[in-house]
Amino acid sequence: MTLRGIGGEFGVSMTPAREAVRRLAAEGALFLSSSGRVTTPELTNERIEELAALRALLEVELASRALPRAHMALIDRLQTINSNVAEMVSKRDAVGYIRTNLEFHRTLYLRAQAPAMLAMAETVWLQLGPTMRALYGRLRRTDPPQNHRLIIAALKAGDEPGLRLAVRSDVTQGLRLLAG
Amino acid sequence: MTLRGIGGEFGVSMTPAREAVRRLAAEGALFLSSSGRVTTPELTNERIEELAALRALLEVELASRALPRAHMALIDRLQTINSNVAEMVSKRDAVGYIRTNLEFHRTLYLRAQAPAMLAMAETVWLQLGPTMRALYGRLRRTDPPQNHRLIIAALKAGDEPGLRLAVRSDVTQGLRLLAG
DNA sequence: CATCCGCTCATGTGATCACAAAATCTGGTG
């Protein structure tokens, strides 16, 4: 991966390519060697476990903060998104599944009114991107998103411990398969 | 704050200034308006509370992961750093205090062997930089860092709940003053 | 006197170029 190559690939010069690369590196999605060479960070099991733990920490907190603000309209939207998730699963569309799945989470966390925390969660998602791709592309499961159901149920019931547990399970389950 | 101005201030051209600004913006330390204008993010109480909560989440986890790997040499180093912290407090050197205080935390968290998590914690520190500056510059206290003592004691005793509590208190106490 | 429109200037963006450093290739030697 060279700056000139990336620039040429998108029809721009080196300058925007450099900025994009530097930004992605600042967010941890790319790795800059000491000589400025850009590589993709190696996906070791340790790193995946770490990022999964970060997801659990951040997203459980975000969900918990969203809970008191969650009203019926939000839950309806979550259920709509969740049906899209189920559709992607049944179509075995890995990238579509990842996109709608993250949309589900983001929609919930937006209610937490915690932009800095949400930004950090999205940074983690970005770093996990290639891993998720590898993971869900490999999965041949057609289960509907059971944990999402639990999340919605806990939201309806105002059950905070249940919500925390459901979010933690949802975030951790897939990645445990890959890293374990 | 203009790119040309920043560049001129450090004797470089626009290009490095732009990259630095973009990187800081990607890390949340600066805010880029839609037109590319760069401003310092407004330090509302909500934002400070959020960042303090992030510190608590991340650093409690980092300390907990460092605990089983903490041996005597590490504790000795922490005590040395802590005496430097106390010296900065007695000299009322706010920026020196912030630097040594963060060195104390970083030294402990390095043992957690969790580079991604540590990087996120450092990002939060960066975002809290101006706030810490304002906070500790205002503090006229000469107390020795009591919470650091508790952290070290918990490390020695292998007391994980105590360590979590001590770290949480240390991280939260100062910021609660400002945001409360 | 307030408000709105227009202009001017400052500012960010992206392209191109010169340069230095690193990597890769090549040829020779043990």
Place this chain on the structure above:
DNA sequence: CACCAGATTTTGTGATCACATGAGCGGATG
């Protein structure tokens, strides 16, 4: 055949420039 030294090419960095866009200001109008 392996390995090392020198040459060449590739690559990132930083500077400079042209251009479009948005901001700030001044004047005209109600």
